Amino acid sequence: MDSRRFIRDDIQDLSSYVSVKPLEVLATEIGVPVDELVKLDANENPYGTTLVVREAAASVPLHIYPDPAQGRLRSDIAAYLGVGPEQVVAGTGSDELLDLILRLTLPTATATATPTFGMYSFLSGIAGIRHVEVPRNSTFDLDLVGLRNAVGSGAGVVFVASPNNPTGNAATLDEIEELCGLDALIVVDEAYAEFAGTSAIPLLERYENLIVMRTFSKWAGLAGLRVGYAVAHPDLVEPMLAIKQPYNVNVAADAAARAALAHRDELLATVRTIVVERDRLSHEVGTLGWLVPYPSDANFVLFDVEKADASAIAASLRERGVLVRHYDRADLSNKLRISAGRPQDTDRLVKAFKEVGPK
Numbered sequence: 001m002d003s004r005r006f007i008r009d010d011i012q013d014l015s016s017y018v019s020v021k022p023l024e025v026l027a028t029e030i031g032v033p034v035d036e037l038v039k040l041d042a043n044e045n046p047y048g049t050t051l052v053v054r055e056a057a058a059s060v061p062l063h064i065y066p067d068p069a070q071g072r073l074r075s076d077i078a079a080y081l082g083v084g085p086e087q088v089v090a091g092t093g094s095d096e097l098l099d100l101i102l103r104l105t106l107p108t109a110t111a112t113a114t115p116t117f118g119m120y121s122f123l124s125g126i127a128g129i130r131h132v133e134v135p136r137n138s139t140f141d142l143d144l145v146g147l148r149n150a151v152g153s154g155a156g157v158v159f160v161a162s163p164n165n166p167t168g169n170a171a172t173l174d175e176i177e178e179l180c181g182l183d184a185l186i187v188v189d190e191a192y193a194e195f196a197g198t199s200a201i202p203l204l205e206r207y208e209n210l211i212v213m214r215t216f217s218k219w220a221g222l223a224g225l226r227v228g229y230a231v232a233h234p235d236l237v238e239p240m241l242a243i244k245q246p247y248n249v250n251v252a253a254d255a256a257a258r259a260a261l262a263h264r265d266e267l268l269a270t271v272r273t274i275v276v277e278r279d280r281l282s283h284e285v286g287t288l289g290w291l292v293p294y295p296s297d298a299n300f301v302l303f304d305v306e307k308a309d310a311s312a313i314a315a316s317l318r319e320r321g322v323l324v325r326h327y328d329r330a331d332l333s334n335k336l337r338i339s340a341g342r343p344q345d346t347d348r349l350v351k352a353f354k355e356v357g358p359k
């Protein structure tokens, strides 16, 4: 029997999401111990989370289901942002909530400003929704006219990452306001907001079609526990709460996220350290003369590679245990995206670049 015939035809044509491999797998493949890897390929927090957060996650009873209403977590997030708990819904990473928004709305089409985070096109494809890509300009700013036309042609949900991954630049509040004037749900994905220091949250008071996405993955160092959230008008949050998996945020993740908020000073100090290191990364790598950084508001930097092949450079760095993300597509040709690490990570990276780069 051919069991594949039960599967939707269009799923067979979908390209899968490019995700990173686990540390142990990478270490085995490359042949270096895990603790010698310099992992700058997934925009993770190189310092991890704090002891008090790890203790909070470890101390909850694991045999009891989580609170489906996410009562304490939503209140704590709301207090952090200065909004009401009825405006917040949490998920298994913000990725889960992006998917939930699509299942809630099932628009004729979605739109996004490319190059950007691949999850928007991936999830639209899985949901069988047409996805419109509106290219950014040469400095990766938004094409507002193009996005307006996409909405005119049926896009009911527009995803804009700000700061954008992998380009690093944030949209201005004026641009987001202009988008909010369109007849569509505007999803502003602020996974890197704590590094940027700007946010569209204040616009929520005025725009009922705005959804702001946030996550604990980056600033709080909790990517492995998977906690993200959406902030929006209660009329949008209520149905999201109603259709989400009841126990989507597990008890350890819930406790860790609340501890991160309660003890955020230490984590936000680390965010400032990472921002300083991001700027040093741009400067040190830019000084090599064949890698040109784009300005970044996030915890990573995109570089143009000149006089060398970005994929060959990434492969040579990998042999030296230094992991970066390389791109070679029409809208991101010959580029590397490098996450900000600790000072010793930048030093290892720069040393490796000197060994493998054009002489």
Ligand SMILES: Cc1ncc(COP(=O)(O)O)c(C=O)c1O
Pocket (backbone or CB within 6 Å): 042, 043, 092, 093, 094, 095, 096, 117, 161, 164, 165, 189, 191, 214, 215, 216, 217, 223, 226, 227, 228
């Ligand atoms: C723009 C953007 N949104 C969302 C995410 C994923 O967030 P989470 O870990 O909360 O699913 C990422 C992760 O790289 C990202 O770059």
